[in-house]
Amino acid sequence: MAAPRPLEFYFDFASPYGYLAACRIEQLAARHGRTVAWRPILLGAVFKVTGMIANMHQPLRGDYLRHDVVRFARLLGVPLTFPANMPMRSIAASRAVYWLEAEAPERARVLAAAIYHAHWAEGRNLDAPEAVAEVAAGLGINRTAVLHGIQQPAAKERLRQETDGAIARGVFGSPFIFVDGEPFWGADRLDQIDRWLATGGW
């Protein structure tokens, strides 16, 4: 029998709702014998297609988002500190994850979670490759190797492909999760995903 497919977890590191989903998704997947494929993408490229702008920059909605994210994090019991730099420029962080995935897939997931934590739980500015390498170094990953990896054409190309592929699949926001091809948008769909996995759909 074939192994069950991983949950495909698309997100932008700049997305606070992506962070909230990231805090729960591994445990949720594990409960159902699934793994998670972490897929950082650049929402900026998505917005060029949809003509939209980041939620946090929309009038009225931006104010609500700041309130809702804090309340949601408190409900989930996860730490949250708004970074001074929003939205984060997530290109270096995303490339670092894809570079590491080619080297050591398991560690790439840990790095992605650590980047999310550093940015959204600690409020650290991770725009610069050096700041991303610092997070990686905290996990025992060689700093110089990370800085080199971020610059590799393969990592850049992979990020472009994943972002284009996400758009082609209909991804318009973060987090966006496919469960056996079924699309779910938003941190507030994780309870539905839990039920979907438990019941095989409804």
Added chain:
Amino acid sequence: MAAPRPLEFYFDFASPYGYLAACRIEQLAARHGRTVAWRPILLGAVFKVTGMIANMHQPLRGDYLRHDVVRFARLLGVPLTFPANMPMRSIAASRAVYWLEAEAPERARVLAAAIYHAHWAEGRNLDAPEAVAEVAAGLGINRTAVLHGIQQPAAKERLRQETDGAIARGVFGSPFIFVDGEPFWGADRLDQIDRWLATGGW
């Protein structure tokens, strides 16, 4: 002791997520000894302030919405039929509700729920005042009185005021619910509202 405040339920009849919330909110409120103030508004006026467009018209998101709304309705066990005319022109329906509210508040809530049901469960076109009056007639409300009421300056002014008031309070989408002043956006926040009412916040 003062009576607990009603849940303030802002929605546009053209909004399918508003319909999903409408199917649950009275029962939810009653569980906590609350009532619901139904507040139809015109999202078109909201979008002029926010610069946004209806979700169902956004590239990629519109396709997802059609899928998600169907799946969500199935999960809740409520009927759904996409109307041929989307988005509905909700001005007549909204004015009818405010006209009736001034006459008989309790019946206005029943009419609002019936309009939502006719449009989103049965897929009926309710753009025209005559179609709204038809729904009202099904509840025993005089058809001619409804058509007359829709044209009253007071009903028109009330709809304008409620829409402007909603924008002033930060409402940018539908459904949007205030619980003792605490804002919640989206049909997917009803579980959080349930918890908020049970715990007095978290």
